[in-house]
Amino acid sequence: MNYLDWISKWSSYTPDKKAVRSLDTGRIYTYKQLDDTSRKIGILLLNRFQLKKGDRIAVVAKHSPEYLMLFIAAQRLGIILVPLNFRATSYELKHCITDVIPTLVLAEGSSFELLEEELKTFSNASLSLFSSFFTEAERLELPEVLNKITIEVDQPIFIFYTSGTTGKPKGVIYTNRMMFWNSLNTSVQLEITSADHTLNVLPPFHTSGWNVLLLPMLHRGARVDFLKRFKPKKVLNYIEEEPISLFLAVPTMLRMMVKNKAFSTFKADVLKYIVVGGEPLSIKLIDAWAEKGIFLSQGYGLTEAGPCITSLHHHDALWKKGSIGKPNFYVDMKIVNTSGEEVANYEYGEICLKGNIVTPGYWNNSSYSFNKIKEEWLYTGDMAKIDEDGFIYIVGRKNQLFISGGENIHPSEIEQVLYKYNLVKEAAVIGIEDENWGEIGVAFIVLNDDDDLKADDILNHLKKYLASYKIPKDIICLDSLPKSGIGKIDRVKLKNLYKIINHEKRNVV
Template identity: 45%
Template structure:
C-alpha cells in the first residue's frame, strides 16, 4: 500500500544520491541518510508521547534537519507547524495557543520568542542535530494516513487581524507536486537552490518538495545573499531557481551578475507579484528566461504559469492555469464573467485546502460549493491568459511577504493616542510595496513616529511596520460610514 512516504522510495532507487545540501554548514545528505534520519525521528516522537494527530511547532531557519522533519511528518501523520521567526513573541504566543502543539522545536537564537508561560515540551534544534548525528539505524514502516490529513499548518495573516492556520494536506502536497512537475518539466537530474524560508509555502512547495518527489537534488540557503547565490547557481550548474521580484532585482544589481555563468539555467520562476519589464529584459539579455506565476498558501501554490516564451508579450499576466487547476472568474452575483471582464478568481481541484485549522467560519467563507474564493480580482484575455487586477482583501506584498492592513491597524489602535488607523500598500523601489498608515489622534496629541515604531516592533514583524505615516484631522468615509480606502490610495 502506498503510504505517501517519498524519501523511503528514493532511499531504495537512489540511495547514494545527494538529496539536500546545506551551504551555511557545508553539509550534504543522501536519500538513504535522509530516510534514516526521518525513520529515527518517527520512532523518537511516537515513542515519547506524540500521537498521529499531534502537532510539532518549529521556530527555525531552513535546514537538512527541517527536511528530515518533513519526511517524518509524511511517515507518521504528525503535523508540522512552521512559524515565522520574524514575528514578535506575542504573535508567536498566539500561534502556540491556537495550534496547541505537543512539541516546540526552536533554534537557540530564537529563544526570546518562546513564551515563558508555555508548558509545551521544548527541544532545541541544535540538540536535535547532535542527536541525529549519533543516532542508531532505526527501522520504521510508514503509517497509513488519510489524504486529507494535515501535513503542515501554515499560518497566514488574517483579514480580521488574527492569523489563520491554512491546512496543507498530504493530498495537496501530492497534487501540487504532480502539477509542478507537469508544468515545469521537472526531472531527477534537476537541481535548485532554495532561499525561501520554511514558514512560507514557497520554502516547501514551489520547488523543494516537488523536486524531492522526483528524486532530484536541492540546495538550501538559510538567508538570501545575492552575491553568494549567483556564485552557487553557477558552481552547482542549477537548472531552476524560484524567487520573489525583490530577490531578482538585487541579484541583477550584484557585482557578480555580469560574470556569473548561468548557461545551465532553464528558467527562473517568479511569484509573489509582477516582475517589471525592465527586470525581465535584464535577465533575458543574460540568457535567463523568466516564468511568472500565481499561487497562494491555501491552494497549490503552483496554480498558473506564464511560459517564458510569453514573458514579454504578455507582461503583467500570471499565465495559464496549470494542468490540475480549475478556475472561474465570478461576478459579485456569482455568475461567470466574459473575457475582458473583471471577476473574483475562484479555484477548484485536488490542490485546494480542506480548510483553516479550527476555524469553521473562515473555512465556510473561503470555500463555497467546492470553489476557493481567493479574494483577488482578475480578468482573462481572448487567449485565456489571466491578469490579476486588484485585491479584494486589501492585502499587499512587501518583499514577498503578505501584509494584511487589518492586522497592522489593530496593533496601531492599541496606542491610546491613536483613534483611527488605515493602512494601504504603496509602491517601493526595494520591496515592491510597503505600508502607508493614515492616522487620526484621540485628543489632538500626536505621538512621535519613533514611539509608534517602537510600539509596532513589540507586537509584529518588521516587514509589517508602516514605512510611511500620515496624520489626518479626519478620515475619509463612504456612505456606510466605513473608511474610504480608495480615496486614501488615490
C-alpha cells in the same frame, strides 16, 4: 498509502544519489541517508516525546536539510508540522502557539531564548533546541526491521499561518492530498526531472518554501540545496558555478540580485529559467533578466490552494509580459463577478478554485472556512482578468481595490505605470478614507538614488497613462517599503505609516 512516502521510494531506487546539501554547513545527504535519518527522528518523536498521530510540532527555525528530515518523519507518523516565522515577536508567536496547541516546540538561536523565557506562561508544550534535538536523533540506532508506514491521503501535514492582513493570522490546513496533486501540477508545468537541481533560499514558514519546488523536486528524485539566508552575491555566484537548472525567487530577491555588482558579469549556462511568484513583476525586471538570456516563469498561488495554481511557460515570458499564465494541469478555475457569473475577456473578476489542491479549511476557524469555501469553490479574494489568448493577469486583491468618487480603482494598474518610470525602484498604492471622495489613492515609492525627483515629475508621468480619477492624491518617497517575511509588500504597515505622516503634518505649526 506508501506511494506518498517519496523519500523511501528514492532511497530504494537511487540510494547513493545526492538528495540535499546545506550551503551553510557543507553537509550532503544521499537519498538513503535522508531516509535513514528521518526514521531516527521518527523514533525520537515516538519514544522520547511520546507524540502520536494528529499532534502538532511548532518549529521556529530557518530552512535546512534537518528541517526537511523532521517533516519527512512527521509525515510518516501523521504528525502535523507548524512552521512559524523565526522573525516573529513573542506576541506573534504566542497567538499561533496558543491557537495550534503543539505538543512539542523546536526553536533555534534567539527564538529559543525568547520562548524559553515565555513559553511556560502560555503553553504546556515541551521546548527543545533544534540542533540538540537533531543531534540526539542522529545518535540513535535503526532497528533491523523497520515498521510498516501507512500515510493517509487526507491527513494534515502542515498548518501554515497566513500573514494576517485581515486580522490575526489564521492557520491554513495543508494535507497529503494537496501535496500530491500540487506536485503533479508543478512537475508537469515546469517539466521537472530527476536530473534537475535547485537552490532553496525561501523560508519554511510559508507554503512556497516547501511546495513550489522543494517537495515536487524530491518527488521526482531531483536534488535540492539549502541556504538559510538569502545573500544576492552568494546566490548569483552559486547559480553560476553549480549546475542549478531551476531557481525559485520572489520579485524583491530578483531586484536585489540585479542591483548587485556581480550581476553585471553574471552568466548561467545551466539555468533553464527562474520561477517567480508572491507579487506582480515589473516589466523592467523581466527585461533585466531577459537581457541575460534568462526568462522568468511567473506563476500564481496562495496558501489555501496549491500553491502552484497557474504557470507562465518561460517561452511565453516576453510575449505575455506580466501574465501569470494559464491554470495548471489539475486545477479547476473560474473568474467571476459579484453576481457569481464568469466574466468575459478583459473584465475584472475574482479567482475561484476547486479540486484536490484546495485546503479543507482553517484550523479552529470553521466560520471563516465557510465564508471562503462555498460549494467546494475557494473564493481567493484575488482579482484578475483574461486576455483573448486565455492568459491571466492579476489586477490586485479584492480588499485592496478602493472606490474613489464612485469609480473602482485597482492599485496594481497604477503600480505598473509607476514602474515604467526609470527612477522608480519600488512602488505600492493603497486606498485611504477621504471625506470628499470616499477614498483616495496614495502612492509610496522608492527611488533609484535620485534626490532631485519631485512629486510633480511622477504626477506628469502618471497623467500620460491614466485617467485623472486613478491618479494618486499623495505621493510619498521612502527609503524602502515594509515587507513580510517572504518579501511581499506589507500594505497594512503602509496604511499605518500614512496615518502617522498625516498626524505629524496636522501638528506642524
